[in-house]
Amino acid sequence: MPKCLNRATLTAIGLIAMGATASADELAIYCSVQQSWCEATAAAFSAATGVDVAMQRKDTGAALAQIRAESANPRADVWWGGSGDAHIQAASEDLTVAYESPHTNELQDWALEQYETAGHKTIGIYSGVLGWGYNTEFFEREGLEPPLAWEDLARTEYEGEIQVANPNTSGTAYTALATLVQLYGEDGAFAFLEKIDDNISEYTQSGTAGIRAAAMGETGIGIAFLHDVIQQAAAGFPVKAVAPSDGTGYEIGSMSLIAGAPNPEVAKKFYDWALTAEAQSLALDAGAYQIQANKAVAPPPEAPKLEETKLIDYDFAKYGSAETRTHLLKRWDDEIGSQR
DSSP states (O other): OOTTOOHHHHHHHHHHHTTOOOOTTEEEEEEOSOHHHHHHHHHHHHHHHOOEEEEEEOOHHHHHHHHHHTTTSOOOSEEEOSOHHHHHHHHHTTOEEOOOOTTGGGBOHHHHHHHHHTTTSOEEEEEEEEEEEEEHHHHHHHTOOOOOSGGGGGOGGGTTOEEEEOTTTOHHHHHHHHHHHHHHOHHHHHHHHHHHGGGEEEEESSTTHHHHHHHTTSSSEEEEEHHHHHHHHHTTOSEEEEOOTTOBOEEEEEEEEETTOSOHHHHHHHHHHHTSHHHHTHHHHTTOOOEESBTTSOOOTTSOOGGGSOBOOOOHHHHTSHHHHHHHHHHHHHHTGGGO
């Protein structure tokens, strides 16, 4: 835990975890990135402004569900991080509000495209490439070839050795679902998901659970964003990142201001601060290897090179829409999830 996480911040985190709403001199955040980065960001903003930050870490799908459930009486002010598809859906449901920050001109084009797509109700703060990580010690011990393309995941020798999250709760898994639909067409994608189902040992709730399990040797492969794989490798675990050679999707992690928030002016102050190079530079020290949106922040050397990765032309507007997300998630529940 960062040393700068002060007593007031810890107290606020405890309050929000128990369901209390932040008071007028606090800021309440739902955070959908790594816990270490959530804590470092909350502590740094508190130190810079004197505002106590009540932060609760939630997976992307869970954060969207909670914001939707609380829409008549919002408990949080800002939703920070998590795959942009869900943020776009929140914008389309008027769960979030438009805001124009003076720092938007400091951001990468892809971050601003997200901003325009959502009618200024969300903005990109980082990007991450979808892929997987595999445990090198397990593969060497079993004499297996690593999967380098999506179709490789269907190999019979991987039976029971893959973990991926449930797309209802995980932005990572929803990005994987939407990626496969864009690669293969909807029917082709679901046929592929059925094909690899025997190789999936568990559909986890968290998007990072699979790669953590692979890092610990509890499974062979974890489908994840590559920055989460790199984080495990940097911590010394025997995992290697793979960007699928036949093309892959990516996320634009986003930030949104919650409609009807209890502390809208403090929320805007955080939003402005979070777009600065100073704030985004906290990521690497917190062990987060995402590519940051502020142009002044150099990508971590370990991060995947976007220009060397075969990325699909991911349609964020379509796959972030309520209609498309609801349809795909229902079909996943009916054809994949309900079979477990």
